[in-house]
Amino acid sequence: MVTFQPPPELSLKDPPKVAPELVAPEPEHCPGPESQNAGKSDACAGCPNQAICASAPKGPDPDLPIITSRLSSIRHKLLVLSGKGGVGKSTFSTMLSHGFASVSPETQVGIMDIDICGPSIPKMLGADNESIHVSSSGWSPVYVADNLCLMSIQFMLPNPDDAIIWRGAKKNGMIKRFLKDVEWGELDWLVVDTPPGTSDEHLSxxxxxxxxxxxxAVVVTTPQEVALLDVRKEIDFCRKAGIRVLGIVENMSGFVCPNCKGESQIFRATTGGGEALAKEVGVEFLGRVPLDPRIGMACDYGESFFDAYPDSPACKALMDVVGKVRKLVGDDDDDAGDAEDE
Structure with a gap:
């Protein structure tokens, strides 16, 4: 069992300043003790907490100004999304972060792993045995390189194999702690790795x-239509939530043999793949990243694939993605200015 206690359960829109003390566990379809419908919905009928929730104070979230202030020193914040699991999104987030960090030693990059139930980023970065340090300024992220840091719930587990069996409100509360209590410092990029779908973590x-x-947001897919079906839903979520979709990346796009350099299509794009989808929905196609078995090995050993194989086709494709993302957010002028100064 996980012994780590999450913060008080908080709803997304109108949590109270003090969470109510409940006398019984929440029912399966509980709207949340702090929501506007608390004590009023059909799920509340017969619940021992109904009167407590109905009388609990409601109001604006007092933590939002704190979060905004905490994140004000971060220049660019990117969400890595995919409606489909198994498309290599966490691996891509790790590689993308390494790519940003490799642009310049002065470029400061952070990764926030909000896949609460399946945190894999610490393993991929070789930091799975680390723990969080707490100071007067807040939680300190774990640094895996001079200019690359990470925050994940994996660092809080007493046993790395412990299952995190939390409902949405507890997940939301932990994500809030990552944003409110972590001393990220001055970052050029904060890459947020999300779980598949369009659920609590994404809304939170x-x-x-x-x-x-x-x-x-950078949306990750693989070439097959089965993956594209869910990616369309993710793009629709972004538009409804007011999140700018920077573009689509087609991951696992072909297999490049490390020995002969030959390429074959493992997952064929039966309906045109990520590029056709990008045209269909009117967003940028950021590129194709090929399969390379050495990427999996690097992640298993917590090593940087960029450092080990900088000339691989996958690294070149990822750096192209990095360049396009920097251009889309208006960050590519920095290097040009530095070059002119030199």
Missing amino acids: VNTYMRESGVSG
């Missing part, structure tokens, strides 16, 4: 980060 991080400004 968008709500909490809205005032501080989200630069946009």
Whole structure:
């Protein structure tokens, strides 16, 4: 069992300043003790907590200004999304962060892993045995390189194999802690790795980060139509939530043999793949990243694929994605200015 206790359960829109003390566990379809419908919905009928929830104070979230202030020193905030699981989104988030960090030693990059039930980023970055340090300024992220840091719930588990069996409100509360209590410092990029779907974690991080400004979302897919079906839903979610979609990346696009350099299509794009989808929905196609078995090995050992194989086709494709993302958010002028100064 997980012994780590999450913060008080909070709803996304109108939580009270003090969470109510409940006398019984929440029912399966509980709207949340702090929601506007608390004590009033059909799920509340017969619940021992009904009177408590109905009388609990409601009001604006007092933590939102704190979160906005905490994130004000971060220049660009990127969400990495995919409606489909198994498309290599966490691996891509790790590689994308390494790519941003490799642009310049002065470029400061952070990764926030909000896949609460399946945190895999610490393993991929070789930080799975680390723990969080707490100071007077807040939680300190774990640094895996001089200019690359990470925050994940994995660092809080007493046993790395412990299952996190939380409902949405507890997940939302932990994401709020990542944004409110982590001393990120001055970052050029904060990459937010999300779980598949369009559920609690996505709504939560968008709500909490809205005032501080989200630069946009990078949507990851694989070439098959089965993956594209869910990615369409993710893009629709972004538009309804007011999140700018920077573009689509087609991951696992072909297999490049490390020895002969030959390429074959493992997952064929039967309906045109990510590029056709980008045209269909009117967003940028950021590129194709090929399969390379050495990427999986690098992630298993917590090593940087960029450092080990900088000339691989996958690294070149990822750096193209990095360049396009920087251009889309208006960050590509920095290097040009530095070059002119030199």
